[in-house]
Amino acid sequence: MSSPTKRPTKRRPRPIRIGPRAAAALVLVTLIGIAAFGWPLLADRQSGFAHSQDAPWLFAALLPLLVGVVVATIADDGMDAKAVAMLGVLAAVGAALRPLGAGTAGLEPMFFLMVLSGRVLGPGFGFVLGAVTMFASALLTGGVGPWMPFQMLAMGWFSLGAGLLPGPDRLRGRAELAMLALYGFLGSFAYGTIMNLQGWVILQGMGQGISFHPGDPLAANLTRFLAYCLATSVGWDLGRAALTVVLTLALGTTLLKALRRATRKAAFDAPVAFDPGGGSAPAPSPRRGTNDHEG
Numbered sequence: 390m391s392s393p394t395k396r397p398t399k400r401r402p403r404p405i406r407i408g409p410r411a412a413a414a415l416v417l418v419t420l421i422g423i424a425a426f427g428w429p430l431l432a433d434r435q436s437g438f439a440h441s442q443d444a445p446w447l448f449a450a451l452l453p454l455l456v457g458v459v460v461a462t463i464a465d466d467g468m469d470a471k472a473v474a475m476l477g478v479l480a481a482v483g484a485a486l487r488p489l490g491a492g493t494a495g496l497e498p499m500f501f502l503m504v505l506s507g508r509v510l511g512p513g514f515g516f517v518l519g520a521v522t523m524f525a526s527a528l529l530t531g532g533v534g535p536w537m538p539f540q541m542l543a544m545g546w547f548s549l550g551a552g553l554l555p556g557p558d559r560l561r562g563r564a565e566l567a568m569l570a571l572y573g574f575l576g577s578f579a580y581g582t583i584m585n586l587q588g589w590v591i592l593q594g595m596g597q598g599i600s601f602h603p604g605d606p607l608a609a610n611l612t613r614f615l616a617y618c619l620a621t622s623v624g625w626d627l628g629r630a631a632l633t634v635v636l637t638l639a640l641g642t643t644l645l646k647a648l649r650r651a652t653r654k655a656a657f658d659a660p661v662a663f664d665p666g667g668g669s670a671p672a673p674s675p676r677r678g679t680n681d682h683e684g
């Protein structure tokens with residue numbers, strides 16, 4: 390008498406994992422980015438502080454490091470051809486979404502896609518997706534300039550943060566959407582603030598209370614920077630944050646299901662079993678029953 394057939398086990402979608410080499414590359418990119426954004430605050434009066442001068446150097450360092458993150462993730466068995474294909478598709482969609490609202494009260498619909506993609510596919514994938522999407526968007530819209538490498542870093546950090554949010558295997562439903570919407574709201578302001586730092590050190594003559602003064606104490610310049618943000622960008626950042634919340638709450642459930650279904654079918658973390666003859670074969674499917682018998 391044959392034993393009853395086991396019911397198929399539903400595979401849970403797993404984020405693309407970060408191996409040690411990919412993690413090291415991400416840390417290196419982040420350290421370079423922090424230095425690139427913040428060094429003018431510590432420079433003396435005689436040093437050149439225009440980001441238009443250091444942007445080409447940052448871009449030259451950033452591209453090989455981004456490639457290094459991808460290569461390291463592939464080498465650590467975290468990203469295969471299917472993941473690279475998904476990266477290309479999501480980056481193309483994000484790049485196409487950005488021009489729909491950019492330039493109008495800060496409305497940028499791509500931000501909610503970065504939040505949801507980083508949440509499902511993990512922080513390493515999210516960082517690369519954010520940076521590549523911003524690069525593709527700049528090429529698409531002609532927005533190539535000294536600000537582009539800084540935008541790539543800031544968007545990469547934004548998407549990476551979504552992948553680091555708690556409870557990826559347990560938190561679902563309204564609670565997850567509320568968390569993602571809150572992150573999108575706060576992250577949109579953080580993105581705008583970081584990008585303000587890139588532009589603020591270039592602009593001069595805006596007034597004694599909000600202009601950057603190279604060589605002044607750090608606390609004094611940070612106070613002026615806060616005043617600059619309040620005076621120039623709060624409304625813009627609020628529009629970006631509000632649209633991200635609305636799109637996350639309205640479309641989040643559907644898009645999360647689609648991303649998780651695609652991730653589950655792609656089976657990025659599927660194990661490989663090696664047969665005694667030296668070949669390799671996929672691991673046995675959980676759908677196979679236990680009542681099979683040899684002939």
